[in-house]
Amino acid sequence: MQSGKISFFKMSLFRFAALPSLHRKILIGSVLLFGAAFMLPQNQQLLSQRIPVELDIDALISQSTPTPVINTLLDKPRFEKVIVKGDTLSGLFEQGGVDQQTMYRVLEADLNVLALDTLQPGNEIQFWLDEADKLEKLTLYFSAARQVTYSRFDDGSFNVNEVNIEGIWRNRSVAGEINGSFYLSAQKMGLNAAQIQRVESLLKEKLNFARDLRAGDKFSVLINDQYIDGVATGSSDILGVTIDRGRSSINAYQFTDGNFYDEQGRSLARAFQRIPLQRNYRISSRFNPHRHHPVTGRTSPHNGTDFATPIGTKVIAPGDGIVSLVTDHRFAGKYVVIEHGNKYRTRYLHLSKSLVHKGQRVSRGQVIALSGNTGRITGPHLHYEFHINGRAVDPMKAKIPMANQLSKKQMGAFEQLVRVRKMMMGQV
Ligand SMILES: [Zn+2]
The missing domain is CATH 3.10.450.350 (Nuclear Transport Factor 2; Chain: A,)
Known part of the structure; x- marks a missing residue:
């Protein structure tokens, strides 16, 4: 167990050292946890300008299960591809030699970042497979500024790591x-x-x-x-x-x-209004970057606020914007994304119905969807996310333009x- 951990540390160091911008401002979203232990001391003064995810390093190091399965340096991906128009997620996994069951495990991890749905032509996808042809690691390369990596744990589940480089x-x-x-x-x-x-x-x-x-x-x-x-x-x-x-x-x-x-x-x-609903509903789960998953015991951030809305509750745009995505996700359910200028983005998960289409302009107060219970969910609710510069913040507390x-x-x-x-x- 110990040796496995050490080599993983080495690998993390190697991978991050390989990033050309270690000397620049490095921002961490859902972080490669062990890697972050290395990066934090060197980048503390730079990180302090943003809202980094706080990490309890001791707790992480003493955490015994589950452990990452990557024990060796994987220098080359088994399959890599620049996304072209017409590519589908299942098609890409098939080309990468990864079965559907594994794809679902990756999608499960993706629930916290919803990065797979944002792949565009020109982005790159890389599959690393082990000797048994099992997916060990998957990397999405969006730009020099943003990469997302999914790595397999020994229990078959995947961890998601999002690296945003500020440059x-x-x-x-x-x-x-x-x-x-x-x-x-x-x-x-x-x-x-x-x-x-x-x-x-x-x-x-x-x-x-x-x-x-x-x-x-x-x-x-x-x-x-x-x-x-x-x-x-x-x-x-x-x-x-x-x-x-x-x-x-x-x-x-x-x-x-x-x-x-x-x-x-x-x-x-x-200005924005605080919540995307016409009246207040009970909050059933708050924004929590350190939430522990009750089943896996791992840190599984809750990147939004859950409102206990009955199925069919009207969801409204909290500010003017343009709809950038309307889609279905196995775990997030039917969901909508709105861009409010370059800086702000909102997401609405588990909807029963979307009332907008991609590319549509919406104004504050406009009804954009009906809440529901789609995706992996224990009861009907609206999961609402607010992002500032690509980073999820607490929608109930974040400083958003309201004046x-x-x-x-x-x-x-x-x-x-x-x-x-x-x-x-x-x-x-
Ligand atoms: Zn939620």
Whole structure:
């Protein structure tokens, strides 16, 4: 038992040392627990800026069962593939030589992160098999910034490890003139579809993009792009927007609370409401990153809040957003995901019925689904998750943008931020 543990430690060290960004900010979601024991001391000062999962290292080391089955260095996956359009999960497992029963065990672990459903063309999947052709490890490579690994325990169940690497964020100012639609003008200057939609949705109550813009009007957008080892990951955030229409101009700046305000400190995006329901229901299970699974005895984080809603209870969008996924999962049941800008995401599990489709815009208060008891569940309830920058937080306690107007004190800090952003956008 002891030797097995030591070699696993070595392997963890090797694998993390192999990551190119150990010197960068490394964020840990549902963590490769033993690996984390190595990483925490080196990255403490960096981790403190976020909300890392706290780990009770002693308890983990003394934990005797179950143990990971990986005892040797697995240098090459047995099968790896870049996802292409048309690939299905069961098809990929089949190609990887993994049976359906094992796939279900992986899906069971996936319940905590729901990463398998988010695979897109261009992402990579890797299967490691042991000498007996049993799946030992499965890795999903989403980007240099995000990987998810499932590793088998000796009892046949799988553990999920999510590694999010923060990298560095750089500002980029994009400016241009309207010539034709805003969409085409912005695209020509290097903004992508998601960024353009974000700008349009931010200013939608201030400006009708189809009607109010004239050729020659000027726009300027301050973008914050994520880089890992000098390569842009595709993740970005918008920090400021100005549209100059000659006599008048429209501005939006993102404040430190994640909300957008105009220059006068008035909130642009409508705030979130705390719960996605029309009235309060009893909470049957709270958000708990350290929850112990009653059967396996392992730490199995509860990444959301469960509301004891009877089947058919209306579920509403807690804020404006775009539906990014409506799907079925063996354990999560029927579920819906909504993106609220780049930073916030919400998830609704075990639904009986979805009332929205992928790509649909929803506004705060809109009924998006009916709660239910689908998936692996002991009784009907709504499991609600709130994510900030890809990380699940306690929906009942997280600091989410709920204020509409900055206080006098906040206003001082905001004015300073606007001055700096304007400078970056070449406007002062
Ligand atoms: Zn739950």
